[in-house]
Amino acid sequence: MSTEAHPLLAHHFETLDQQRESSTLAMWIFLVTEIMFFGGLFMAYLLYRWKFPLAFHAGSHHLDIRLGAFNTIVLICSSLTMALGVRAAQTGERKKLTGFMVLTLILGFVFLGVKAIEYHDKFAHHLIPGLHFQWDGPGGREVQLFYSLYFAMTGLHALHMIIGAGLILWLLPSCVRGKYTADYYHPIECFGLYWHFVDIVWIFLFPLLYLLGRH
Amino acid sequence: MSMHVSPIRNYVGVFVTLLALTLITVVVAFQDLGPLNTLVALGIAITKATIVILFFMHAKYSTRLTKLVIVSAFVWLLFLFVFTMSDFVTRGMMGVSGK
Numbered sequence: 001m002s003t004e005a006h007p008l009l010a011h012h013f014e015t016l017d018q019q020r021e022s023s024t025l026a027m028w029i030f031l032v033t034e035i036m037f038f039g040g041l042f043m044a045y046l047l048y049r050w051k052f053p054l055a056f057h058a059g060s061h062h063l064d065i066r067l068g069a070f071n072t073i074v075l076i077c078s079s080l081t082m083a084l085g086v087r088a089a090q091t092g093e094r095k096k097l098t099g100f101m102v103l104t105l106i107l108g109f110v111f112l113g114v115k116a117i118e119y120h121d122k123f124a125h126h127l128i129p130g131l132h133f134q135w136d137g138p139g140g141r142e143v144q145l146f147y148s149l150y151f152a153m154t155g156l157h158a159l160h161m162i163i164g165a166g167l168i169l170w171l172l173p174s175c176v177r178g179k180y181t182a183d184y185y186h187p188i189e190c191f192g193l194y195w196h197f198v199d200i201v202w203i204f205l206f207p208l209l210y211l212l213g214r215h
Numbered sequence: 216m217s218m219h220v221s222p223i224r225n226y227v228g229v230f231v232t233l234l235a236l237t238l239i240t241v242v243v244a245f246q247d248l249g250p251l252n253t254l255v256a257l258g259i260a261i262t263k264a265t266i267v268i269l270f271f272m273h274a275k276y277s278t279r280l281t282k283l284v285i286v287s288a289f290v291w292l293l294f295l296f297v298f299t300m301s302d303f304v305t306r307g308m309m310g311v312s313g314k
Contacts, residue, residue: 021277021281025278025280025284028285032284032285032287032291035288035289036291036292040295043295046300047299047303050300050303050304065244069241072237073237076230076234079230079233080226080229080230082271083226083271084226087220087223087226091220193272196272197272200264200267203260203267204260204264206237206240207256207257207260208256211240211256214245215246215248215252
């Protein structure tokens with residue numbers, strides 16, 4: 001095939017392959033900054049957990065492990081639908097791509113819905129750090145620190161999910177129109193990288209926040 | 216075109232592996248292994264993340280430059296954790312005031 005004449009090849013690239021590899025590399029460089037961004041929060045978590053292990057233990061005990069595990073499974077499912085969506089884009093299957101993107105979006109909303117239920121529960125039990133934080137037990141200040149990190153980490157993660165859902169809505173019309181083919185699919189590939197990255201953050205958040213201190 | 220299209224059964228295999236590892240990590244969390252609990256949980260999380268990066272994110276089939284960028288991210292993350300904790304944990308060891 002003559003890739004040079006492709007209408008979607010930007011003028012500063014030699015070939016479609018080079019164009020795709022460049023965008024994948026650039027997306028990964030963005031994800032490196034994201035890893036360091038979340039890394040700062042994981043650093044804070046590590047340090048304070050080292051300092052206050054019992055308070056983190058106690059705070060974690062109040063999180064609902066069933067909801068956390070359910071959301072973990074939801075995100076793994078959404079990663080599968082996303083990966084199959086990218087594959088459908090590679091093979092130029094328009095209807096499959098659209099279907100998998102919609103499924104990924106729905107699973108994203110399921111995750112956010114469960115998260116909203118959990119946040120509401122924390123609100124009802126006065127576990128939001130601040131003036132109205134209540135903790136019947138020793139080490140209330142340290143437990144508040146655990147909940148500050150819980151909300152900062154899961155909140156930042158949820159924000160990424162919301163942005164991801166917005167990006168799917170933005171990409172959907174062009175999926176429906178059949179813009180993505182074996183020659184040109186890197187926008188879907190790059191979005192897939194972002195979505196999987198958000199899944200990986202949760203893969204670490206789940207054991208660190210929910211599973212700590214279950215035994 | 217040098218792009219790699221993985222067979223669907225590979226993706227399903229990765230999916231099943233991720234679900235199995237999630238089940239294992241939940242079951243292990245309810246056993247009392249002392250300090251090993253955290254290590255096992257982290258080990259499983261790192262395994263899951265590696266599988267996602269290699270297969271779902273196609274790192275296995277990417278260019279060498281992209282692979283280098285991916286690895287560098289985690290090296291830098293390790294610097295952040297190791298150097299901060301090596302300072303924090305060893306404070307007060309010297310018995311010098313202000314240290």
